[in-house]
Amino acid sequence: MGSMTVQTRLTVNGQDREWTLDARTTLLDALRDHLGLYGTKKGCDHGQCGACTVHVDDRAVVACLTLAAQVDGGAVRTVEGLTESPGGLHPMQQAFLDCDALQCGYCTPGQLMSAIACVDAGCAGSTDEIREFMSGNLCRCGAYQGIVQAVAKVHAAGHGRS
């Protein structure tokens, strides 16, 4: 039978991790409060804003509505895992800088994770396609034009499966 605490084994950015957490803990809170990975942001905490978007087994999901217990055996990738070296930039991060795709930056980690999934999924062929794919990520500064440009730029450069 179950338990109020749950043991979870998974990988985060390629590293093996094991958690024993209160069953209520979301993947978002586990990443931030238990691993100290603060790149993934808590916005609405209800799946409406996309600031907490991470990849689980190469799929973009919202970490705030994902129970940590449900990721047992999975592979999680966060914004901290986009590059091997701390100083380096992923092509999408570089494109966000080049295209002025952020202002305050709070939504940016989630935008990046969705943007990379968008290119990897082959859904960045047109502005409409990009906008639809990225609709779960809100930017209250309104940097959408730059974000769409950045995604299109990375797609045009052929940086898939990054």
Added chain:
Amino acid sequence: MRAFTYTRARSAAEAVSTFATSHRDQPHYLSGGTTLVDLMKLDVEAPGLLIDLTGVPDLDFVREEQGELVIGALTRMNDAAHHPLLAASCPVLAESLLAAASQQLRNMARIGGNLLQRTRCGYFRSVEFSCNKRQPGSGCSAMEGVNRNHAVLGTSDHCIALYPGDLAVALTAFDASLSVLGPDGTRTMSIHDLFVPPGDTPNRETTLEPGEFITAVRVPMTPAAQSSSYQKVSDRSSYSFALASAAVGLHLDAAGTTSEIRIALGSLGTVPWRAREAEQALTGTQLDDAAIRTALEPEFRSARTTPQNHFRVRLAVETVLEAVAAAQQRMG
């Protein structure tokens, strides 16, 4: 969020037996969690035991079985929507899935859980308001509140919350059936028997018995399902519940006479709404916009609108016209 116990079912049978032996713990099945975890954070749902179904094997598939398209209940919305067999044989299903939610939520939510998302409104989600669905007998804040997005069909004096799902509307148009597993074994039920309007018991939304869960969805692969379309009108073009939606399927004979038409209305009722009277009136006729408008009128005889939401009746009619036009194009 109330503390709960979590357990991961390794088989469908184990899930059912765990539910049956723990009924005192207020058990609840969990799949993608996109509605349930949200409502638990709001203290609207407070199960004592979550039985995670996502590890149950063999329920993640799309395939053809004896003229039916069969979708495993644990298939992710995105995976189902992009499956070539589904997209080719029932485009209305793919369109309804892709019109719903966001990319992230479609990666999480499963087909069975999508159908069983709660019929809900903002007052249901906010514990500071009275809500007959959340707390039977407490009243309905929506009646005199902000109700622009609430139901106009199938309502009662107790609840006007909308069934907001898209996929269920398409399934309603095409007479889907559901495979259901529970303590008494498996059974098959029509999608038409799943959802119940609020009546005096708005807290009860489906006919599923405690401990039952959907294992598969079955859709007859017909010519009308192939020439089908789902159209959705909402305040935002993406990631928004519909103000009105329509699922339509068509089959015309060589002379252009309608031998079959299917129409279901979404985001208008407390349950997905099949427009059978309109279908009957239009069968055997040549379709034109005026005839479709006239045929749809009886569907709204029972509509109860408010000054904020009455525009959605007309919007629904226009949405059906768009869906018919799109389905006609699919006839080639």
